[in-house]
Every structure is written in structure tokens, then in C-alpha cells.
Amino acid sequence: MRVRTLHEWHLSYAEARAVQSRLAGEVRFERLRKEPEIIAGLDCAFGDGGKRVFAAVVVLRRVAASTPKALGMASFELVETASAAMDVTFPYIPGLLSFREAPVCLAAVAKLESEPDVFLVDGQGIAHPRRLGLASHLGLFLDKPTIGCAKSRLIGTFDEPGAEKGAHSPLYDGDEVVGAVVRTRADVKPLFVSVGHRCRLEDAIRVTLACTTRYRLPEPSRLAHQAVSQLKR
Template sequence: MPREGYVAGADCSTKRGSREGRGAIVVLRYPELEVVETALYEGKVSMPYIPGLLSFRELPLLLGAFEKLQTRPHVIIVDGNGVAHPRGLGIASHLGITLEIPTIGCAKSRLLGEHLEPGEEKGSTAVWTEGDRVLGKVVRTRSGVKPVYVSVGHLVSLEEAVRITLACTIRYRLPEPVRRAHMAVSG
């Protein structure tokens, strides 16, 4: 990720009791964080949600949204995990490998592993591990608010992942790119 460029956020939503799903990728100018493009895709999901198999359900929706995108982002922050996965292949990593674009995993809750509670101050982090393996970092993006789980997706270091995540977070818990993508699929 250059000092300046395009950061994107990716997220999905699905209707309950239906196979209808939506995937969105929103591109923002970095470091200004102004939205420059929003791509929304609607399609059917073919799998139920099963912990560890999220990609089978949501990756097609994200790829559908990406195909509509005109701007090629330098990095994509995905709502979900990267290498912090039972097989080391969460949806963020899967998307990055498929597109050959750097990605970061940013989950709202823990799929596996252990960690200490990060400090209450914005910017505080705690190492997130599974046995001897480092899964990522638990990051406090806002003071006094539940932290997010950041992990390497693809072609980015954990340090860069955390740095970019914090640089993209202004006044909400979730980094702007992911928050905008969430708004696009649900709001």
C-alpha cells in the first residue's frame, strides 16, 4: 500500500430463510477516506453458513461485486478473517489470492484462538494466537468499544494490516471501507 492510493472494503449480507445474497466492495481514496466507487452485486448463495467455510458462501458474492468495479484497489479490507482460520485460509486470504490483490482480514468476533484484552485506549492491541502460531492482533479501534480481530489476508504484513486498519478508522468501531461496504449491502 503506497502512502496514497485506493483502499477498499468488502462485505456481504444474506436474507434469512432465503438464498438471496448481496456482496459489496467500496473503494475509498486513501488517506482521505472519501468514497470514490461502490459496486453492489446480488446473487444466490449455495451454502449455509458453517464456521470455517465462510468462503463457500460469500466469496462468489464478493467476486461478483469486484467484477463490476472500475477502480483497482491497492488493498481490500474484508469483513472476516485472513490467515486466522483453522486451515489458514479465511475469506480475506481467499479473495486476495483469487484477485492477486493485497487483503486484510477484519472480523468483529473471534473464530478461534486466544488473546489478552487490549487496553481500553484507541490504538491498543493484543497478540492473538492459537498455540504457538500468531493469528493476528486484536485491535481497539475506538476507546471503550469492543475490539476487532485483524489478521493478514494476502500480500501484506500483520504490522501493515494493523497500521492500515487504524489509519482507516475515524469515528466508528469498524474501519471506513468495511463500514461503507456494510452500509451498501444492508443499509
């Protein structure tokens, strides 16, 4: 899959923050052109005492329910997987984590033969101090719809959503809605969902829930997490 070149990676902290501020203005909020059929999950992890970083991308195709009993339950078939590993070249700086993680994620995606309709990224989209978390950063490089599906909150305040699956509440940074707190499984901790690029928040919530089976994580994200955990070991 083709990956755009937007900037170099060997940057000072001040240069990296300036890149984030510039690229945040390029994030597009637009209606998904079609309901996604081919969906990729993307995750990364660190190993070797934090010296190496690994990424895995798992591409799934949504398939129709085969029986009436299965209606309403997401079902998928595997299209392909890809992975990459690199030495870590950027230090841990809160708010600049995508400069540690994005290069290896892009290297994994570049190996794909398929063209996913949307990427679910384990990280923030615009729910970020400078509105450019990992999902937004990657979305601009890929020029594809991306959704941030983070397991924890980076910024913002929210009211706890209802306990039932599908309940969600706005995530605010001041008066601005930057994401949603989404219950993907009843009575289980919610996910923090935000727009990455080329979608709207309502699309991000809908796709996340549509990809969720019986687990907390959407199926593409869950399988990507499993794959990268194996790589790290």
C-alpha cells in the first residue's frame, strides 16, 4: 500500500511540536463515502527494554451473518497481516508519542497488498493537546479514514456512559468535543474513540461498535494487539 511522505522523522522536540500543529490543520472531517467492508486494525508495542518497537496490522473483511441467530453480531474473515520492527529513535515525550510509533506503523502498512477502507488505530485521533495523536498522524500519511480507539484517556473530561454496550458520552477538552467515551461491552471499561482523519465522530463511534464482537476491543484491533504481542515476545 502506498504511504505518503509528509516530513522527516529526525526532528527536535520543538520541530516535532511545530509539525503537529501544522498537520492538525490538514485533518479532514468528512462523511465516510461508504460503509467500510475491509477494515484494518493497527497496533504497536515496545520490547528489548524499550529499545525496539514493533507494529502489526491485521486486515479483515466484514461478512454477512450466516444464520438468523448471528444477526447483529459482527463477523469477519482474514484478508492479510503485515508487521515491522525498528530501533527506537525518538525519546518518550508525552504528547509526541506518534514520533516514536508512527514510523514502524507506516512500515508495516506499506507491506499490505490490500487497500483497507478504514484503519482502527490503538491510539488517539484528535483527542490530543495539539489535535494530532497517532491515528490522525497516520491518517494523513495514508490519506485514508482512520479512527483512534484508545484504551485510556490522554486529555479531556467526560460523564461516565451507561453500563450497556453501545452507550457513549462526549469527551470534552474545554468546550470542544474531541471524542467519545464508548462502552463496547456491557459493564466493562469504555474505549476512548476519536476522529483520526477523513471521518466524523459519529462514523468513528458506529464503525467501532460495528466491529466489536464479544470483547472490549474491536475485532481488528484485538487481533492486531495479539499479533504485536507475539512479535514483541
